[in-house]
Amino acid sequence: MSDSSWTRVPSTPSAPPAPGRDLVPGLLRSLDPLLRGWLPRQRWFAGKGLPIGRFGLAAATELVPPGGRLGPLGLLHLLVDVEQPGRAPDCYQLLLGAHPLLPPALVRAALGPAVGGPYDGLTLYDAPHDPRLAALLLERLRLPGRSGPLRFTAEPHAEFPPGLAPRVSTAEQSNTSLVYGDAYILKLFRRVSPGTNPDLELSLALARAGSTRVAEPVAWFEADDPRGPDAGEPFTLGVLQRYLPGSQDGWALALASVEEDGDFRAEAAGLGRATAEVHASLAAALPVRPLGGPALERIAAGMARRLDETAAEVPAVRPYAGALRAAFDDLAKAGAGGAAGAGPGQVLVQRIHGDLHLGQALRGPDGAWVLIDFEGEPARPLAERRRPAPPVQDVAGMLRSFDYAAHHSGNGPWAARHRDAFCSGYAEVAGLDPRDQPVLIRAFETDKAVYEARYEARHRPAWLPIPLSALARLASTP
């Protein structure tokens, strides 16, 4: 169904002009100075610290409610390409509002006044912070169909009521989420690329398979490839999922336990069981295949390459680089031996969470763990994040997280007990104990700690000592 009343001025720069006033002429020129000031201040902006080159407008759509009056009332939806030296252009999803005189509550969301272009004289602001525009987006999700290049889809059985009060989530996150009436949460992906985002793909697969370990998606929206609907895969832009009220994330719970030197082992084991259940459900729903020796060698080569790149970028990693390479050499050797030596049995690959850590696990008031954010590591290209991988990668991610919690609050011994409890819980369900795969687990844990060193150096330099202490430990493990 196409509901054109939702799109006042559908237009993409490469598409033929649509009826109505065209948004595009002058829009980018008027946005340019505002974006240069605003984008680098956003947590989700990936190119911090690098100069911004040119902007490109990949798509521009204005959403207004059916029967909406003409005027600066709509939600301006943009896909903007940003060129920066040393990185491939990034495409960002921007949702903007425009107002002649910004109400005080929206001042902190302001980009600034537009000069020229279709919004001349109006102040532009980040639309998720405006309850009226956030409500408009939810209304649009309730009606499957298209608005210009945007396509809105809802699960057939999903019924979500109108009028749920929106608020922007204050959680530390890589995207922007809106919570509606403590019933649904809409994640708006900020850096987007062609191809279904695994957060939608995997949570949908799990929910459709009846897994209770996931917050079910009820609706989502995508954009056609800006070159045209048949030119490439659509971009996933937003996913509306069930909100889990009263839940606490594993990171907060673990930190509280570390600080009082508490016993969190029952929860850690429960999390291990939940992780193994999710792996089993993903293996049942999506392809699984054995990993040949050469593929394992390629994985080891990728890890070694990431280590070299990280050592070049983060000087504090360099003293450990030589010794750390041994973990990847051992993995490559296991590959050369036809994957024998990697652990008992064949190494299988399947779809996994991809960036599992304590902050990605929510414990509900009933004590049950649910996993969220199946997006994979945000810095990796989408194609790589969607590739099947050994499930031990997720186990290694969670083991690193117990280590993080312990070292964050200076209680190293807490980590060992809880890492063991997590593995025991995992083994109970999976029938395979990750501790019986030392070559695999060491390589994946090292790779994750290397990733974390780069992540912390870029985003939270004060936290860099945490992965560095792990790298020191892993480098001295024979």
Ligand SMILES: Nc1ncnc2c1ncn2[C@@H]1O[C@H](COP(=O)(O)OP(=O)(O)O)[C@@H](O)[C@H]1O
């Ligand atoms: N279904 C949910 N129910 C309750 N809270 C959620 C839900 N999904 C996410 N959250 C909260 O939002 C935060 C950010 O979500 P996440 O998916 O990790 O975003 P991002 O990928 O942008 O980092 C989580 O840490 C959690 O606190």
Ligand SMILES: O=P(O)(O)O[C@H]1O[C@H](CO)[C@@H](O[C@H]2O[C@H](CO)[C@@H](O)[C@H](O)[C@H]2O)[C@H](O)[C@H]1O
């Ligand atoms: O949650 P995201 O998908 O945005 O993941 C990124 O940010 C995480 C931090 O918020 C980062 O996780 C690292 O720090 C956690 C504590 O804050 C710790 O529990 C994790 O083990 C550690 O990796 C994650 O790596 C990054 O991709």
